[in-house]
Amino acid sequence: MAGEVQRGLEDVVALESRICFIDGRQGRLIYRGYDIRDLAERSTFEEVAYLLWYGRLPTATQLADLRQRLAELRTLPGELVRELDALPATANPMDALRTAVSAMAIFEPQETRPGPSSIGGAQRLTAALPSILGTFVRRRAHLPPIAARPELSHAAYLVYALLDREPTELEARAIDVALILHADHDLNASTFAARVTASTLSDLYSAVTSAVGTLKGPLHGGANERVMELLGEIGTVDRAEEFVKAKLARHERVMGFGHRVYKVEDPRATILRDWSRRLGEAKGDLHYYRLLEKVVEVVHREKGLYPNVDLYSGSIYTLLGIPQDLYTPIFASSRVVGWTAHVLEEYEDLRLIRPTSLYVGPTDLAYVPVAERS
Ligand code: ACO
Secondary structure, eight states: OGGGOOGGGTTOOOOOOSSEEEETTTTEEEETTEEHHHHHHHOOHHHHHHHHHHSSOOOHHHHHHHHHHHHHTTSOOHHHHHHHHTSOTTSOHHHHHHHHHHHHHHHSOGGGOOOTTOHHHHHHHHHHHHHHHHHHHHHHTTOOOOOOOTTSOHHHHHHHHHHSSOOOHHHHHHHHHHHHHHSOBTBOHHHHHHHHHHTTTOOHHHHHHHHHHHHTSTTTTTHHHHHHHHHHHHOSHHHHHHHHHHHHHTTOOOTTBOOSSOSSOOHHHHHHHHHHHHHHHHHTOOHHHHHHHHHHHHHHHHHOOOBOTHHHHHHHHHHHTOOGGGHHHHHHHHHHHHHHHHHHHHHHTOOOOOOOOOOOSOSOOOOOOGGGOO
8 A cells, every 4th residue: 555655756747837847867957948058058047037937038128127127126115124124133044034925925015916826926026035135134244234236137136135245247147057057946845835835826925935934944945054064064175085974874864965856967066066166266265166076976986876956056155255044045036936937837727736645544443532531
């Protein structure tokens, strides 16, 4: 009987989608027909957002309009800013983000409140996430309040929001590429959570609130933070071999490795590895890059596992000076595009997502009144 259960829904085809295709054997990732390697090389995050939402690449005018729209939507409602200001500075930024996304549904002005299938809501959420994070982290870091800075790209605005400085051209491009690579990934756990919520005809904000909570887990978006913790524990390249081997011998997971779908190297890891090196060279600091390469060698030799997207992203964010607890929120700032694209697709072809379980408990117990129970 137990053989009928696909634990973790592994290999279960839950729905049809036109958004994202992963070829786990060839190590290919496709957004709406376009290879991620081409998009990472030649497009921008705003272009990819348009592609995922509308299903085609934008013309120059459409792209300029979207950029302007996202920039206009950066300013948060005053009530939301007050809500964020009321949170303790010690709060986990993913908790703050989840709370703020949930609160957005309440503070959205009635006249601009998106309908249940509104692409405007997707854009509002995407534009708001860096502002939410910026509002929260600037207060705890005693930085000046955030300004909308409409002239900055989404990637540059995110860095400005988090650090109160504009990135260099190379840094902005590194973040732009990271955002492109994280924007969607088929029915990953957080996107599935968003679609399950949407499939009840709940609203976009509820769906994205579910998704943020799901992304937070260390087996999903939280892995990039754990990778940097691991590198900190290892310390130097000469300690890596022994450290990683001991960890594997204790049957502990090495974060940033393995994937449910990819059986070869995650193509996003390949691209981010290159960016980790490029940024490290530009800053004269290849410490993390070298350490990661050694860990990759040992984990592959010992376990046959390949890196996933989370292995290298943290090293890039660290080189920019971004605090570790903001890595997963950066992931969310990108994946919100994929979440909302999937939610909009769910609304178009709605079918309540409601699987079933294989019940393995008792069925014929006799009820005993509370006073008679021992
Ligand atoms: N370190 C050590 N061993 C691992 C790892 C790892 N990172 N990943 C898988 N394994 C081992 C398991 O222990 C298991 O070994 P066993 O058969 O000897 O018990 C085997 O590989 C299969 O592992 P499963 O957990 O069954 O594989 P699954 O497909 O469920 O796991 C997952 C995928 C959760 C991502 C897993 O590889 C993992 O925990 N990785 C570390 C966390 C991580 O990096 N998450 C980010 C994923 S990408 C993303 O969400 C953006």
